[in-house]
Amino acid sequence: MNKIKQIFVCSLFFFLSCNLATEINTDTITIVAGTSKITGRIITPDDQNKDSIMVTITVLHPISGENIRHEVLADQSGKFSVDIDVETDISYIGLYTSVNLSKTLIVKTINGGLTNIDIAYNSNRDFENIEVRPDMNEYDMTRRMEVLSKMIDYRPDTSGWVYPRLFDKSIDEFLDFANSNVSKRMALFVDNDHEFSKEFKESIAKDYRLFLYTGHVFDYERQMKSNYRNATRDTIGKPEIQKIDRSYFRFLKDFNLNDPQYLHTFTFPEFQDSILKNEVLGLPVIGESDIPSWLASVKGILADLVGFDEGPYYDILAANAYGRQFNEQVEPLTEKQKENITSYWKDGEIAKILARKNEQVIELDKVKSPVVVNDISNVPEDKVMETIVSKYKDKAVFIDLWATWCAPCLEAIKQFRVTKGDFRDKDVVFVYITNGSSPPKLWEEKIKGIGSEHYYLTDDQWTYMMEYFEFEYIPSYLLYNKQGVLIDKFSGFPGNDAVKEMIDGQLNE
Known part of the structure; x- marks a missing residue:
């Protein structure tokens, strides 16, 4: 989270x-x-x-x-x-x-x-x-992030407190629990703090609600599995998860998504992305559809859930749908998409924003390497790394252990895009490794924007690798020289300059 x-x-x-x-x-x-x-x-x-x-x-x-x-x-x-x-x-x-x-x-x-x-x-x-x-x-300027962090990290210290058991409760009980969480933490950290302006109090409430629902509510199955492990301390067993349908997302009505103040919240893009990619909601990919037709399909799914069928939310969602193409796949607009955007927004500001972003993506697309997916699911756990490294003889190999749900991983990948392009046609290979915690469909979408070499490990292969290299979290990285010898391993992205220096060091030997 x-x-x-x-x-x-x-x-x-x-x-x-x-x-x-x-x-x-x-x-x-x-x-x-x-x-x-x-x-x-x-x-x-x-x-x-x-x-x-x-x-x-x-x-x-x-x-x-x-x-x-x-x-x-x-x-x-x-x-x-x-x-x-x-x-x-x-x-x-x-x-x-x-x-x-x-x-x-x-x-x-x-x-x-x-x-x-x-x-x-x-x-x-x-x-x-x-x-x-x-x-x-x-006070607004210096305390907002500190207070949000406290709200996120808070755990009651009262005697007898136990981790809430939700995996075997009804869906309504879980949604009620999530909804009350926002009010309780606002009461604890914000409501009685008279130093904050009214505007920032409202913005903090929105940001925290977006954070909570994006991270803990949208993916019900993953959250219930996590709750089972934390509540029971059982890391082996698997709970029976209730199936949800679109009606589960009725909580969206509580957000009042036509409120313009969401424009000033840091978590809004992540929230929108969660709506656009959610498999249960099943919103169509915008692709080359004309925008009115796409919006008609989207409203047919969302209107009852969000509580309205008109208003600014839908146009912003359409812009965000193009944003997913830019940000996830690093794929410029097609000529048909440009026509659709101009037809709908004319020369308005949203059209200008998307055109500006498209020009930036065109430049990124020039340095993006093709995606290569490698299947090593039948390789024994203790031979995985040897198998991967041996495939790239006489090349330095930079390996990134990541997941689709890991924001620091995705941010690091995004930061490194341009710098990685500097190594085109040089003797280095970039390898990205994940496992079953990354949903296959979402993984297939995200790697389009990453390019390079990809491996989707079995859970046993992943567990062995994390333990063997003593990694406790992701993103984690491995650097091998041209002779296939491990030169460095570390967790947490150290920045473009540091990684470039590491790789250059191997290329210049």
Whole structure:
């Protein structure tokens, strides 16, 4: 469940549901294919490590359906500057620095404007002073991510508390439990905190609800298996899981998904992705369908579940459907898709956002290597790695252990796309390994955007590998030299530069 929490630390929408050719205003939120400039200065005690401070900025892109991460190195004076694409007139960014990765700021940016952020740290690497222009409520800015993290991690410490047993309860009981969870944690951490603005209290509630449902409710079967293991401590047995149908998703009605404030929540793209890919809901892939026909099919499935059949939500969902093609498959728009988008949105802002994203994907597609799927399901557990490495004689082999549900894995893969392209036609092979925890259909979709060599291990093969290399979590990585000798193993993505240096070291030997 690190999936979305990672996105926090490391929105809804919208616009009129008719196809306008001008800017789309949704109450106080306007969708625009805009840009913003972020500048600032990082000040540390005695000017320590000024030339190695990395500033990481996460920008909400609720229309194209992903949060974009920028990394910029501060100069010797601690100054930094970066231009970012934005998709709403007012956007929020998450910002942290390598001085203290756990201290994240939420900062407002304005389309076409300049946001300046000066941060001074004390000797304990805590914030000593923060100056932001345009002005913001400092408590909102500094505490939102900290409070969200506490809400996510909270476990009651009352005497006699036991892990809730839900796997053998009715579906209604489980959904009631999930719904009450939001209210209880808001009461514990937010409702009585008078320092937060009303806007941020509402936004925190939305972000936490999106996180909870995306990570714990959408995939009922996986959640019940997890609940069984945690509640019973039985890692071998398997509970009998109730079957769900589309009616299970009636909880969507509680979200009021036409509320424009979702545009300013970090978890919204992940939530939308969960709706679009859910096999029980079975929404059609947008492909080359004309948008009105696609929306008619989608409304036939969702209208009763979300509680409305008109409104901004549906148009944003359509934009997000194209976003899945961009983000999952790294596949540019076809000419037919471009025609459909122009026909529906004319030269409006959503059309501009999708066109801008398409140009970026075209560049990524140029460096994407073909997908090769390898079947080694019959290979003994203790021979798996030997079999894989021996296939790539006289080449360095960089191996990524990942899963479709692992947000840090997916974020690392996305970050490494361009850098990986630098190794085209060089003596290195990139290998991606997962197992049955990645649903086959979803795995097949995601690897289209990854390219390179892929292996889908049996559970026994995976367990043996994780234990043999003493990996406790993913993403984890292995690097073999051209002679097939293991050079390095580590968990957690260390960044593009570090991985590039490791691989270059083997290629230059």
